[in-house]
Structure formats: C-alpha cells, structure tokens
Amino acid sequence: MDLIIEKKQIKDWLAELKKENVVIDSKKDALPIKQYFFPPKQEIFIFNKETKELESPDYKKEIIIICHHLGQLEAMTQLDEIMGKPNPDFFYWQRREKSILIGLIDESVEVAPGGDLVLEKINSKQYRVLILTEKGKKIIKNKFFKEIDKPEIKNYLSEENPFKEMLLDSELLADAVKWSKNHKIWDKLAKKCLGCGICTYVCPLCHCFSIDDRVVLDDKECIRCRQWDACTLPNFAKIAGGHNFHKTIKERYYNWFYHKFVRAYKEYGKAQCVACGNCKRNCPAGINIGDVLKEIVEDYKKHGKSI
Amino acid sequence: MENLYKPFKVKIAKVEKHSNDVKLFRLEKNLSFNPGQFILVSHFGYGEAPFGIASSPYQDSYIDIVVRRVGTLTKALHKLEPGDEIFMRGPYGNGFPLDFISGKDIVMVTGGCGIPPIAALIEYIIANKDKFGRVYLIYGAKTPNDLLMKDNFKRWGKDIKILLTVDEPDKNWKGYKGMVSELVDEIKIDAKDAVSVMCGPGPMMDVLEKILRPLGIPDRRIFVNMERKMQCGIGKCQHCVTGDKYVCEDGPVFNFDEVDKNWD
Numbered sequence: 001m002d003l004i005i006e007k008k009q010i011k012d013w014l015a016e017l018k019k020e021n022v023v024i025d026s027k028k029d030a031l032p033i034k035q036y037f038f039p040p041k042q043e044i045f046i047f048n049k050e051t052k053e054l055e056s057p058d059y060k061k062e063i064i065i066i067c068h069h070l071g072q073l074e075a076m077t078q079l080d081e082i083m084g085k086p087n088p089d090f091f092y093w094q095r096r097e098k099s100i101l102i103g104l105i106d107e108s109v110e111v112a113p114g115g116d117l118v119l120e121k122i123n124s125k126q127y128r129v130l131i132l133t134e135k136g137k138k139i140i141k142n143k144f145f146k147e148i149d150k151p152e153i154k155n156y157l158s159e160e161n162p163f164k165e166m167l168l169d170s171e172l173l174a175d176a177v178k179w180s181k182n183h184k185i186w187d188k189l190a191k192k193c194l195g196c197g198i199c200t201y202v203c204p205l206c207h208c209f210s211i212d213d214r215v216v217l218d219d220k221e222c223i224r225c226r227q228w229d230a231c232t233l234p235n236f237a238k239i240a241g242g243h244n245f246h247k248t249i250k251e252r253y254y255n256w257f258y259h260k261f262v263r264a265y266k267e268y269g270k271a272q273c274v275a276c277g278n279c280k281r282n283c284p285a286g287i288n289i290g291d292v293l294k295e296i297v298e299d300y301k302k303h304g305k306s307i
Numbered sequence: 308m309e310n311l312y313k314p315f316k317v318k319i320a321k322v323e324k325h326s327n328d329v330k331l332f333r334l335e336k337n338l339s340f341n342p343g344q345f346i347l348v349s350h351f352g353y354g355e356a357p358f359g360i361a362s363s364p365y366q367d368s369y370i371d372i373v374v375r376r377v378g379t380l381t382k383a384l385h386k387l388e389p390g391d392e393i394f395m396r397g398p399y400g401n402g403f404p405l406d407f408i409s410g411k412d413i414v415m416v417t418g419g420c421g422i423p424p425i426a427a428l429i430e431y432i433i434a435n436k437d438k439f440g441r442v443y444l445i446y447g448a449k450t451p452n453d454l455l456m457k458d459n460f461k462r463w464g465k466d467i468k469i470l471l472t473v474d475e476p477d478k479n480w481k482g483y484k485g486m487v488s489e490l491v492d493e494i495k496i497d498a499k500d501a502v503s504v505m506c507g508p509g510p511m512m513d514v515l516e517k518i519l520r521p522l523g524i525p526d527r528r529i530f531v532n533m534e535r536k537m538q539c540g541i542g543k544c545q546h547c548v549t550g551d552k553y554v555c556e557d558g559p560v561f562n563f564d565e566v567d568k569n570w571d
Contacts, residue, residue: 087541208546240381
C-alpha cells in the first residue's frame with residue numbers, strides 16, 4: 001500500500017495547512033532555504049544600556065516550508081549536522097526545531113535525502129508520500145491523503161548532472177583539491193572572480209557568518225547581529241591591527257574550495273556541495289564550479305601522483 | 308538548549324597600564340581554565356574579540372587579560388575603569404599540553420603582545436616547579452617599553468631564567484638586541500627531553516632558525532599558540548581556519564609540525 005495525494009488536491013491541503021501555520025513556498029526564492037533557519041541578518045542579543053541587562057529575542061513562529069529540489073533537502077540534512085555537532089548552534093535550532101520541511105518533488109526519488117515529508121511525483125495525477133519524521137507524519141493525517149494498492153508508478157528522470165556524479169567520490173575531490181594548491185587554475189580564477197561573495201550566499205550549504213554590534217539611535221540599546229559573511233570577501237580573515245591571513249582573492253577563492261571539498265570531507269566524510277548549480281547560475285563573472293572541479297580532477301589523475 | 312553565544316557579565320577589578328598602548332584588565336571571575344586557553348570579551352556596542360588569559364590557573368578570584376589598543380573594541384575597553392562591567396564567555400580552545408610538557412626542560416618564546424598565555428603557563432610551572440626541569444623564557448619586543456607584565460619578571464626570575472631582547476634598545480638596556488644566536492649559549496637544556504612553547508605572531512621563523520633548531524628541539528616538540536580572526540569561538544563561523552583546523556576549537560595550541568604544513 002502506498003500513501004497518495006492527488007496532484008489537484010495539493011493546493012487544497014496547503015490551504016488547509018495555512019489556516020493554522022505559516023506556509024512558505026520556496027519555489028521563487030533567490031536564496032536557498034537555509035535563510036529560514038539562518039537568516040541573512042538576525043538580531044541575536046539586545047543589551048539595554050540603562051538596566052545593563054542582556055536579552056535574547058524569543059522566537060515562537062512555527063513555519064512549514066515547501067521545497068522543490070532534492071539538492072536543497074540534502075543540503076538541509078548536511079546543514080543540520082554542521083549546526084548540530086559538536087556545539088549546537090542555538091539560533092539555528094531555535095528556528096529549525098519549530099519548522100516542518102516538505103519536499104514537493106517532480107522527479108522520481110530513489111532515496112529521500114532529507115526533510116520531514118517528501119511528496120514524490122509518480123504519475124501525471126498523483127504524488128506518493130514518503131514520511132521521514134514524526135513531524136512529517138502529523139501533517140498528513142487528514143482527508144487529502146489516501147492509501148492505494150499498487151498505484152501507477154512512472155519513472156521521472158532527473159536532468160543529467162555530471163557535476164553530481166563527480167560528488168559521489170568525495171575522497172577523490174578532497175585529494176585533488178588539496179593537491180591543486182599550486183595549480184595555474186587558481187591564478188586564472190583570481191583574475192576572473194570579482195570577490196562579490198554571491199556564490200556563498202546562494203549556496204545552500206555555505207554558513208560563514210560574522211557578529212557585529214550596532215547602537216540604536218536613541219542610544220538606549222545595543223543590538224548584536226549575526227549576518228552572513230563570505231570567505232571570499234577581503235576582510236574575512238583580517239584582524240584588528242591590519243594583518244590579513246587571506247590577503248589575496250586567489251587565497252580566498254582557494255580557501256572556499258578547500259573548505260567545501262577538503263576540510264568538509266575530513267570533518268563529515270563528504271563534500272559540502274550538492275551540485276545544485278546555484279553558484280554557477282548567479283556568478284556575475286560566469287565561473288562554473290563544476291568545470292573548475294573537473295579540470296582539477298582530470299589534472300590530478302594525470303599528474304597528481306608524480307608531483 | 309544552551310545558548311553558547313550568550314556572554315555573562317563581569318566586573319573590572321583593576322586596570323594597569325603596561326605600555327603606551329597596552330593595559331591589563333583584571334576581571335572578577337572564578338574561572339577554571341588551562342593555560343593557553345582564551346576567552347571572548349564583549350563590550351556591547353563595540354563588539355567581541357578573543358583574548359588569552361594571562362593570570363594563574365590557580366587564581367580563583369580573578370582572571371587577567373592584556374589588551375593592546377588596536378581596533379574598535381580595544382579602544383573602547385581602554386576607556387573603562389575599575390568598577391565598570393563588561394561581558395565575556397569561555398574559556399575556549401585546548402590550552403597547552405600540560406601532561407606532555409611535564410617532566411621536561413622548557414624553552415618558552417614570545418614577543419610583544421604574545422605574553423599573556425605564556426604568563427599563565429609560567430604561573431602553572433612555578434606552582435608545580437618540582438614537575439619541571441630547567442625553564443627558560445625568551446621574551447622579545449620592539450623597545451624596552453613594549454615589554455609587558457614587567458612587574459612579574461622579578462618573581463618569575465626566582466624559578467625560571469628570563470632572557471629579554473629588544474630590537475631598539477635605549478641607553479639603559481642591559482638585555483639582548485634582536486633574536487640573536489647568542490641567546491642559544493645561555494640556554495642549557497637536554498634537547499632530547501625538552502619542549503618549546505611559542506606564542507606568535509612575532510618572529511616565529513627567526514626563532515626557529517636561530518634558536519630552536521640550534522638547540523636541537525624537533526618540530527614535533529614545539530607548541531605554538533596561534534592567533535586568527537574569530538567570531539563564534541565554537542567552530543562554526545569559519546573565520547579562524549588554518550588548513551584543516553579551527554584555531555578556536557582544535558587550537559589555539561598546535562604542534563608546530565602540524566600547522567607548518569598548512570598552506571595558510
């Protein structure tokens with residue numbers, strides 16, 4: 001038996017959910033869904049200059065997020081791991097624990113990579129329900145879902161993505177990127193990259209941040225904000241006094257790759273990349289990260305062991 | 308869930324001027340820590356930054372930090388007086404490998420503002436002097452006025468040998484000039500059973516070539532306390548990376564041969 005929802009009923013189900021919950025459809029979002037748990041800018045502490053007391057804004061809103069890409073769901077599973085271990089990130093979990101993530105996927109799902117609930121397209125009229133968590137289970141106990149014996153199951157192939165194939169061997173990627181430190185490609189990229197940081201903002205996995213204070217105009221409160229940062233920006237590793245540990249765009253760009261493919265592999269056993277292509281689509285200089293990796297890996301296979 | 312970013316309030320008990328642009332702040336706090344660990348200090352409205360703890364780990368009524376006036380936060384801190392309150396969180400990081408270094412001869416090397424974590428280690432060594440062999444401190448600075456924590460030298464000097472060196476001596480200067488090889492002649496250690504502890508960012512490579520290599524201390528027995536930009540202190544924000552390591556979580560103390568291979 002499979003649990004099914006009719007395509008035309010999804011809208012009614014969401015409308016029903018909206019009566020009691022905030023439901024966000026991320027389809028047209030420019031930024032990845034990490035933004036709902038790790039906002040681009042967030043007030044984390046308020047210091048009252050008169051009472052000298054410190055408060056942390058409470059967060060009570062529960063949200064349901066509809067996500068249309070398997071890559072985004074996979075990224076959320078990874079981001080949960082990053083923000084969970086070894087030190088849990090309070091502000092991320094404050095929002096994440098109150099959220100429900102629904103994948104509405106128009107392709108066949110072999111293994112659901114994340115989320116609380118995945119609706120998988122099985123034919124032109126129906127979606128099959130894959131329940132991943134208790135939270136997901138709760139929102140399908142209603143008239144919109146029904147059990148069907150042997151529904152018609154068609155295969156909807158995802159677009160071919162050679163970049164995704166490459167990610168299957170994250171050990172090779174780690175070795176190749178580590179080896180490539182003196183590869184000429186980094187000089188080429190340093191000339192091309194504008195250092196704008198957009199690739200990190202649109203990446204569903206990048207999670208660099210900085211913490212800054214600002215004073216409210218009436219001088220009664222100081223607000224501590226955490227905001228997205230980007231390791232490709234010039235001041236990312238610059239300390240007071242002026243010393244910069246990553247002075248050049250070449251170092252910073254390499255560091256970005258080093259984190260995603262080398263350090264992430266050592267920390268979590270996989271690359272911090274889901275081949276979603278957001279960075280490529282949004283790069284104003286037209287850098288294609290997949291092509292960069294391909295070149296490095298090919299050269300590593302050719303020359304790696306001898307250099 | 309515990310909010311690891313939330314700092315707590317501490318009162319400033321004492322402020323000492325140590326040089327033209329350096330002050331020591333004594334914070335009223337009973338804190339358990341390892342020498343070499345750091346805290347994140349907040350002055351709301353001006354931000355948060357890491358500082359190595361300079362006081363003895365056995366001191367249970369206060370901790371000392373040494374602050375050079377160099378950026379927004381440190382400028383604001385320098386305006387504070389005893390009785391004022393600031394915020395802090397920590398301690399963070401690993402600290403020096405106390406078990407590894409115990410029983411051995413020790414050569415500590417630091418420059419200018421690198422002294423605080425070394426000072427905490429010196430206090431630990433002095434409190435446990437039976438556990439250590441011959442102990443040396445090589446402390447360098449630009450001018451004699453840039454040497455910090457000078458009031459401690461006399462007391463420390465009873466148990467450890469202190470070698471001071473400056474780049475620009477004045478006419479009363481009796482110590483050394485620069486990181487010179489003559490310093491090596493003053494150090495009598497058993498290189499087979501000695502460790503070195505450094506706190507940068509000073510003339511680390513110079514020290515290595517001119518002093519530690521001639522003394523015969525291998526890289527694997529050299530420990531460095533590193534400095535990087537830091538925001539979170541708990542291994543999330545990515546600012547403090549060096550190679551495969553986070554200075555905040557995996558450090559700030561590393562084996563020299565471990566970080567020497569890092570590209571950054």
